[in-house]
Amino acid sequence: MMATTHALAGVALAVGVSLVVPEAGGLPIAAAAFGGLFPDFDLTGDHRKTLHFPVYYTVAALAAAAVAAAVTTTATLAVACFLAAAALHSVMDAAGGGLEPRPWLGQSDRAVYDHARRRWIAPRRWIRYDGAPEDLLLCAVLALPGLVVLDGRAETAILAALGVSLAYTLARKPLVALADRFVPRIPQDVFDRLPDRLVSFVAPYR
Numbered sequence: 534m535m536a537t538t539h540a541l542a543g544v545a546l547a548v549g550v551s552l553v554v555p556e557a558g559g560l561p562i563a564a565a566a567f568g569g570l571f572p573d574f575d576l577t578g579d580h581r582k583t584l585h586f587p588v589y590y591t592v593a594a595l596a597a598a599a600v601a602a603a604v605t606t607t608a609t610l611a612v613a614c615f616l617a618a619a620a621l622h623s624v625m626d627a628a629g630g631g632l633e634p635r636p637w638l639g640q641s642d643r644a645v646y647d648h649a650r651r652r653w654i655a656p657r658r659w660i661r662y663d664g665a666p667e668d669l670l671l672c673a674v675l676a677l678p679g680l681v682v683l684d685g686r687a688e689t690a691i692l693a694a695l696g697v698s699l700a701y702t703l704a705r706k707p708l709v710a711l712a713d714r715f716v717p718r719i720p721q722d723v724f725d726r727l728p729d730r731l732v733s734f735v736a737p738y739r
Contacts, residue, residue, distance in 0.1 A: 534625055534626065534628075534660050534663050534668050534671070535663050535664055535668055535669075535672060535698055535701060535702075536569075536570055537672055537694040537695070537697055537698045537701075538625075538663075538668055538671055538672040538675065539569040539570060539572075539573070539618075539622040539625065540567075540570050540694060541566075541569070541672055541675040541676050541691065542569055542618065542621050542622070542625065542675050543565035543566050543568050543569030543570075543614070543617075543618030543621065544562055544565055544566050544569070544675070544676075544678070544679045544691065545675045545676075545677075545678045546614065546617055546618060546621065547561045547562040547564070547565035547566075547614045547618070548562065548678040548679055548682050548683070549678070550565075550610060550613075550614060551682070552682065554605060554610060557605075557607045557610045557611075559687065560608075560610075560611045561607065561610040561611045561613075561614040562614070562683070562687065564611035564612070564614045564615040564618075565614035565617070565618040566690075567615060567618075568614065568615035568616060568617065568618030568619040568622070569618040569622050570622075571584065571618075571619050571622070572584045572585045572586075572619055572622045572623055573622070580632060581632060581644070581645045581646060582645075582646035585626065585645050585646060586619075586623055586648055587623035587624050587626075587627065587645055587647060588647060588648065588649035588650075589649065590619045590620035590623055591620040591623075591624070593616045593620075594616035594619075594620045597609070597612050597613035597616050597617075598613045598617065600612075600613070601613040623645055626644055626645040627644045627645050627654045627655075627656065627657060628656075628657045628659045628660060629644065629656060629657070629658065629659070629660040629661075629662065629663065629668075630644070630656050630658055630660070630661050630662035630663070630665075631643055631644055631656040631658075632644070633737070634709060634712075634737040634738060635709060636656075636662035636663070637661055637662045637665070637706075639656075639658060639661075641656065642656070643655070643656070644656035644657070662705070664701050664702045664704075664705030665702070665705075666702065668698075669698055669699060669702045672694075672695065672698045673695060673698075676691050676694070676695055679691045680692075709738075712738040713738055715738075716738040717738070
């Protein structure tokens with residue numbers, strides 16, 4: 534799923550927390566948005582493995598939620614929201630497409646890595662691929678709680694995320710077609726000097 538979908542899932546989760554504990558302010562919501570994005574920081578590395586922990590994030594989030602319930606402060610709520618959003622991201626990826634340059638073809642059997650069982654979880658493909666129309670629809674639905682409850686800069690950020698999501702959805706397949714044409718034309722000597730992380734990202738299009 535799109536990074537914006539994950540971020541807005543975190544925001545929707547934290548908005549619920551803010552309704553129960555309004556005095557916590559905006560930090561838990563910001564922490565949840567960042568937690569929703571955080572696992573995808575492994576995008577140019579071993580994606581959906583290095584920073585994706587569907588089991589461990591969930592255990593950590595439950596522990597953090599228990600601490601926040603016992604000692605309710607802005608900080609404990611922010612930590613709990615961050616971990617819950619990161620866990621939600623990792624679990625949601627299992628409902629999407631697989632790890633492949635063209636996930637709409639449905640050829641990959643890897644969705645997200647389960648470190649607890651040391652194996653890859655197969656993609657469910659309920660959301661066929663990141664940037665699919667149904668991904669955009671889910672993103673819009675997840676934006677609603679924030680748009681209803683929040684205002685000011687937070688509301689503007691959510692609207693901006695929806696705009697980015699729409700643009701990405703429209704460009705998703707054309708970007709792959711562009712990479713198919715451009716990447717093979719990179720001279721080998723230039724390709725050999727690319728950082729390893731970048732090589733792993735563009736190599737499937739070569």
